[in-house]
Amino acid sequence: MNEQQENKPLISLQNVTKTYGEKTVVDDLSLDISEGEFVTILGESGCGKSTLLKIINGLITPESGSVSVNGQKIATPAPAESKLVKLRRDIGYAVQGSxxxxxxxxxxxxxxxxxxxxxxxxxxxxxxxxxxxxxxxxxxxxxxxxxxxxxxxxxxxxxxxxxxxxPKLLLMDEPFGAVDEITRRSLQDELSRIVKQEALTCLFVTHDTAEALKLGSKVLILKTGKIEQYDTPEKITQQPATPYVNTLVNR
Ligand SMILES: Nc1ncnc2c1ncn2[C@@H]1O[C@H](COP(=O)(O)OP(=O)(O)O)[C@@H](O)[C@H]1O
Ligand SMILES: [Mg+2]
Known part of the structure; x- marks a missing residue:
């Protein structure tokens, strides 16, 4: 693989904004995710995690900005459902419904x-x-x-x-929320193994800091629809970009 191919993001969001009425839920957000990355999306309830995942999945269309997965634009204008299904098949999406x-x-x-x-x-x-x-x-x-x-x-x-x-891409929204702690730990280990073994790119939403730091090759920290920090777990714990990140990961 040459360097250019290697650096080409699998998922790319440019200036994406999604509002509900007066409320801005995803706020001018730009983000590139490389192939093979295990990205955990961390933030408190209501910060826009699920909305972000649904935008990437094509279920929600943002008011502005562009979203592309594997070089194919998926938002603005909203694709017809049939086209969306085809797109998901081509890319190989899997959404973990609990x-x-x-x-x-x-x-x-x-x-x-x-x-x-x-x-x-x-x-x-x-x-x-x-x-x-x-x-x-x-x-x-x-x-x-x-x-x-x-x-x-x-x-x-x-x-x-x-x-x-x-699939090439796995999208999971708080999949292990409802299981006990011991089972949860073993499912986390299994998922890590599977994602590596199958060379998947994974986006995993959680509000659990320990889970996000454990699973992610990168952690995306969201606060009111904006990225506070997007970096490796090590960088996030050692060099938190904001006081918010610091209290979240080092309390
Ligand atoms: N369909 C909707 N209509 C109006 N508000 C919504 C809708 N979906 C989500 N919201 C609001 O958008 C914000 C972000 O929601 P969500 O992405 O589900 O947050 P999270 O997954 O981080 O808990 C919340 O304030 C939520 O109430
Ligand atoms: Mg949610």
Whole structure:
């Protein structure tokens, strides 16, 4: 890879602003994310984390600014839903929804995106098996319904579902919020391993400082829709850019 290719961002936001009524939720935000980066987006409740993720996902269109993923512009003007679906497939997005489909068994949940893509049964079975192994879902669970899983098991199934179609980009919004501390730690370790192993680019929203510093190759700290600091966990803890960052990471 030459230097230019290496430095080309996978995701690029230029002067993006999103408002709701009088409230500016994302405020003239510019950001480049390189391929292979594990970016944790950290900030207190209401600072715009989910909105930012939805803008990158194309679910929300900002009033101004531009967003491109893999060199393709995705916002302003808003793409039609069909075009958006195609774009997501081309890029290979996966959005971690915390809820599994309750009426589908684990295997059907994991293979869901491939079913939408009208893949053949053997292809789906192979992809489900691969994702199941990577995410550490026990084989016996494949025929269970989500209601018959523990919180940790359900999260693993969710991860397996997100990676089944071999995405390039994984977007996760507070995926481990609802599980106990021990399970949460093991899911964090698993996710780190999977992202490395599959060479994914990952955007992971959390309001938990320890989680953000542990998982991120870079941490993006947001406050009222603006970037306070975007840097490695080491830089952020050792050289906090603002008093806000300092209280957040070094209290
Ligand atoms: N659809 C909406 N309509 C009006 N306000 C919204 C909407 N979605 C989010 N907001 C507001 O935008 C701000 C940022 O929301 P959000 O991105 O969900 O924050 P976070 O994920 O960091 O908690 C909050 O003040 C929230 O109330
Ligand atoms: Mg949120």
């Amino acid at each position: 809820v599994l489909f309750p009426h589908l068994d684990v295997a059907q949940n994991i293979g869901f995106v491939l079913t939408l893509d009208k893949k053949s049964k053997p292809e789906i079975a192979e992809a489900v098996e691969r994702a199941r192994k990577i995410a550490g879902v026990e084989k016996e669970l494949l025929t269970r319904l989500p209601g018959q899983l523990s919180g940790g098991q359900a999260q693993r199934v969710g991860i397996a579902r997100s990676i089944a179609a071999r």
